[in-house]
Amino acid sequence: xxxxxxxxxxxxxxxxxxxxxxxxxxxxxxxxxxxxxxxxxxxxxxxxxxxxxxxxxxxxxxxxxxxxxxxxxxxxxxxxxxxxxxxxxxxxxxxxxxxxxxxxxxxxxxxxxxxxxxxxxxxxxxxxxxxxxxxxxxxxxxxxxxxxxxxxxxxxxxxxxxxxxxxxxxxxxxxxxxxxxxxxxxxxxxxxxxxxxxxxxxxxxxxxxxxxxxxxxxxxxxxxxxxxxxxxxx
Amino acid sequence: xxxxxxxxxxxxxxxxxxxxxxxxxxxxxxxxxxxxxxxxxxxxxxxxxxxxxxxxxxxxxxxxxxxxxxxxxxxxxxxxxxxxxxxxxxxxxxxxxxxxxxxxxxxxxxxxxxxxxxxxxxxxxxxxxxxxxxxxxxxxxxxxxxxxxxxxxxxxxxxxxxxxxxxxxxxxxxxxxxxxxxxxxxxxxxxxxxxxxxxxxxxxxxxxxxxxxxxxxxxxxxxxxxxxxxxxxxxxxxxxxxxxxxxxxxxxxxxxxx
Numbered sequence: 204x205x206x207x208x209x210x211x212x213x214x215x216x217x218x219x220x221x222x223x224x225x226x227x228x229x230x231x232x233x234x235x236x237x238x239x240x241x242x243x244x245x246x247x248x249x250x251x252x253x254x255x256x257x258x259x260x261x262x263x264x265x266x267x268x269x270x271x272x273x274x275x276x277x278x279x280x281x282x283x284x285x286x287x288x289x290x291x292x293x294x295x296x297x298x299x300x301x302x303x304x305x306x307x308x309x310x311x312x313x314x315x316x317x318x319x320x321x322x323x324x325x326x327x328x329x330x331x332x333x334x335x336x337x338x339x340x341x342x343x344x345x346x347x348x349x350x351x352x353x354x355x356x357x358x359x360x361x362x363x364x365x366x367x368x369x370x371x372x373x374x375x376x377x378x379x380x381x382x383x384x385x386x387x388x389x390x391x392x393x394x395x396x397x398x399x400x401x402x403x404x405x406x407x408x409x410x411x412x413x414x415x416x417x418x419x420x421x422x423x424x425x426x427x428x429x430x431x432x433x434x435x436x437x
Numbered sequence: 438x439x440x441x442x443x444x445x446x447x448x449x450x451x452x453x454x455x456x457x458x459x460x461x462x463x464x465x466x467x468x469x470x471x472x473x474x475x476x477x478x479x480x481x482x483x484x485x486x487x488x489x490x491x492x493x494x495x496x497x498x499x500x501x502x503x504x505x506x507x508x509x510x511x512x513x514x515x516x517x518x519x520x521x522x523x524x525x526x527x528x529x530x531x532x533x534x535x536x537x538x539x540x541x542x543x544x545x546x547x548x549x550x551x552x553x554x555x556x557x558x559x560x561x562x563x564x565x566x567x568x569x570x571x572x573x574x575x576x577x578x579x580x581x582x583x584x585x586x587x588x589x590x591x592x593x594x595x596x597x598x599x600x601x602x603x604x605x606x607x608x609x610x611x612x613x614x615x616x617x618x619x620x621x622x623x624x625x626x627x628x629x630x631x632x633x634x635x636x637x638x639x640x641x642x643x644x645x646x647x648x649x650x651x652x653x654x655x656x657x658x659x660x661x662x663x664x665x666x667x668x669x670x671x672x673x674x675x676x677x678x679x680x681x682x683x684x685x686x687x688x689x690x691x692x693x694x695x
Binding site: 219220221222223260264265266267289290292293310311312313 | 467470625626628629632654657658670671672674675678679681682683686687690
């Protein structure tokens with residue numbers, strides 16, 4: 204049911220060394236191997252602290268892995284995100300890998316619709332078309348129209364989360380990373396978010412998701428990957 | 438890869454007394470890219486900025502800039518007039534203190550118009566029109582175009598300075614603590630304005646600051662400096678969220694969460 208390999212993780216390890224805490228090392232995971240194909244969604248599972256978010260952040264080059272490779276299909280070639288130049292990492296983020304984080308990073312004075320549109324413009328969309336598209340997405344996610352022009356700093360958790368989802372899904376990224384995309388949403392909005400993720404899969408996105416909600420997980424994921432079984436051996 | 442706008446190769450500057458300003462700094466900056474440089478006072482970031490922007494000559498290494506039509510040229514190999522011309526047209530420096538970047542005895546509009554004349558504008562209407570347009574873009578009431586910057590608040594002066602620099606459509610802007618000395622609310626407004634302008638115009642920038650929030654918002658890439666050397670470099674969010682070097686970890690963990 205899945206197409207071409209879009210993301211291939213090989214021998215990935217992450218250890219945090221806390222120099223300000225006497226150099227203590229926290230080994231999170233080691234030897235992580237898995238691949239995600241086009242149109243496939245892999246859900247990361249494991250108890251809190253197992254390293255799901257650390258793994259997901261590593262896949263976005265937000266955390267620096269200690270060993271291993273993250274091969275992402277970018278412009279038709281498999282590129283190792285761990286060793287890519289900073290500039291290429293930025294290009295991969297603009298064109299290839301989208302990320303919906305758990306919390307929205309609010310920028311002072313930038314309205315919700317601009318924040319969403321900006322993600323599309325960064326990927327090359329025309330500004331006016333991007334705004335239209337942003338509004339369409341916010342409408343689908345039932346964000347009240349009165350809020351579109353307002354900076355999201357004062358929004359509720361669920362409202363911010365919907366802005367975040369719109370921002371992550373406005374571009375047809377070939378690879379999507381979702382960190383608890385539905386955690387603070389009510390049932391109706393959860394259903395919309397699930398629908399959007401399923402549409403992304405249908406157009407061929409390779410997805411890695413963290414979601415504790417089993418019902419959502421069952422509806423979007425094809426496979427699960429248990430991060431806790433890769434706990435670094437001492 | 439080709440197409441770098443600015444290239445620093447093992448740039449170092451040791452002052453006459455033997456004091457190390459900066460040492461062995463190398464990086465490439467591409468069009469439209471924003472590089473942040475952070476570090477505490479005395480870490481060498483201002484010395485580095487001065488070397489990069491042609492103000493002080495490095496005592497080792499070299500700085501090369503993609504001069505229009507000529508490819509990468511050693512900035513300190515240019516003649517004095519050539520370097521001055523570069524500073525007035527292709528480059529812009531946003532000083533921490535707007536008084537260093539503005540002519541205080543010339544009106545706000547004159548400050549903006551002067552840079553346009555440097556790049557060849559001659560018609561009064563064009564110059565005045567552009568000055569009005571730019572003052573509006575930096576959110577200054579065009580009614581105040583004929584007033585002296587002395588009568589403006591610090592935040593407004595900083596915005597006039599930014600208009601003065603961006604009006605000539607530079608390809609590279611150097612910023613030294615662009616929000617230093619401003620109120621927090623004014624800082625947020627200025628940052629947001631800078632962020633929008635820099636992205637819309639696609640100019641590249643080197644931003645030196647000790648404020649991590651500034652680089653988080655503005656820069657794509659980050660270098661952390663200590664004792665004149667770069668101790669860590671990478672994507673801004675990676676360096677801030679997963680710092681590797683002991684000093685970067687200390688710097689990030691020292692910020693108070695508001």
